Amino acid sequence: MTNYTNLLKEYDLKVTPQRVAIVEELYKNGHMNIDDLYKKLLSKFPSVSLATIYKNINAMIEKVFLSEVKIPNSKSVYELVKTEHAHLVCSCCGHIEDIMLDASSILTQTSTLSSFKIDSTNIILGGLCPKCSK
Amino acid sequence: MTNYTNLLKEYDLKVTPQRVAIVEELYKNGHMNIDDLYKKLLSKFPSVSLATIYKNINAMIEKVFLSEVKIPNSKSVYELVKTEHAHLVCSCCGHIEDIMLDASSILTQTSTLSSFKIDSTNIILGGLCPKCSK
DNA sequence: CTCTGTGCAAAGCGTTTGCAAACGA
DNA sequence: TCGTTTGCAAACGCTTTGCACAGAG
Numbered sequence: 001m002t003n004y005t006n007l008l009k010e011y012d013l014k015v016t017p018q019r020v021a022i023v024e025e026l027y028k029n030g031h032m033n034i035d036d037l038y039k040k041l042l043s044k045f046p047s048v049s050l051a052t053i054y055k056n057i058n059a060m061i062e063k064v065f066l067s068e069v070k071i072p073n074s075k076s077v078y079e080l081v082k083t084e085h086a087h088l089v090c091s092c093c094g095h096i097e098d099i100m101l102d103a104s105s106i107l108t109q110t111s112t113l114s115s116f117k118i119d120s121t122n123i124i125l126g127g128l129c130p131k132c133s134k
Numbered sequence: 135m136t137n138y139t140n141l142l143k144e145y146d147l148k149v150t151p152q153r154v155a156i157v158e159e160l161y162k163n164g165h166m167n168i169d170d171l172y173k174k175l176l177s178k179f180p181s182v183s184l185a186t187i188y189k190n191i192n193a194m195i196e197k198v199f200l201s202e203v204k205i206p207n208s209k210s211v212y213e214l215v216k217t218e219h220a221h222l223v224c225s226c227c228g229h230i231e232d233i234m235l236d237a238s239s240i241l242t243q244t245s246t247l248s249s250f251k252i253d254s255t256n257i258i259l260g261g262l263c264p265k266c267s268k
Numbered sequence: 269c270t271c272t273g274t275g276c277a278a279a280g281c282g283t284t285t286g287c288a289a290a291c292g293a
Numbered sequence: 294t295c296g297t298t299t300g301c302a303a304a305c306g307c308t309t310t311g312c313a314c315a316g317a318g
Binding site: 105113118 | 204205220222224225235239244247248249251252254255260261262263264267
Binding site for chain 4: 269270271272273274275276277278279280281282283284285286287288289290291292293
């Protein structure tokens with residue numbers, strides 16, 4: 001069982017019920033946009049404000065605890081920082097899945113074709129998830 | 135020499151001086167954000183309005199003549215639609231370059247690891263461009 | 269001539285900020 | 294207790310809309 005409180009402390013973030021709830025939701029759901037998060041938090045804290053969500057998301061991004069994923073033709077989602085991975089995005093239902101891909105082929109090609117020194121990869125693959133492709 | 139007028143006609147877009155200028159700038163610069171475009175157009179049409187830029191960008195996206203590229207930690211840029219390619223983004227100066235990569239390795243891995251039916255790839259590699267890495 | 273595009277100003281919407289009160293350490 | 298966070302409301306910035314006039318076909 002994951003201890004959200006200690007997770008926050010490790011990243012120098014004061015522990016508040018709202019923050020714990022944000023981390024818990026992101027941990028359970030993997031990726032969420034601002035509205036999804038707000039709706040989830042509202043059910044636990046009827047008086048939570050959108051400003052609190054924004055302030056916390058930004059604080060967590062600052063601490064490199066959270067990261068924003070910009071999805072083509074859709075809203076950004078947020079996720080807990082973990083080892084580098086790609087995203088699969090369903091163009092039908094919006095479902096997002098993580099996938100661990102070996103990007104070495106991409107990086108090798110890039111180093112032969114260009115003089116850029118690459119240090120981060122951002123790969124988003126779009127298509128239909130198993131449910132929607134039926 | 136590229137004929138911007140005919141290019142617009144092919145995509146069922148009425149030819150106006152402002153539209154020609156937008157296409158010309160994007161053709162010459164490859165990728166531009168809204169502000170860059172606005173500044174460039176202002177020098178040709180001192181009374182051009184930001185609303186016109188937005189309306190035209192949206193009309194061109196609708197016709198699948200232009201596409202938006204969402205860059206991590208930065209503003210979106212727009213580019214003329216062409217064959218699929220990846221982007222190299224300099225984290226220092228913001229310079230963006232196109233690169234033709236063979237994504238087959240990525241797609242093969244995805245098909246063995248997941249049941250998603252992928253139909254679009256979005257690859258953005260971050261790092262330092264040749265100038266900034268000196 | 270008709271319909272679409274332009275420029276302006278206003279409206280809209282998501283995000284950020286300032287502040288007093290509440291809360292965490 | 295002291296400094297940080299919360300919730301509210303106002304402010305902000307980017308994008309869209311409505312409208313009258315100009316321009317394209």
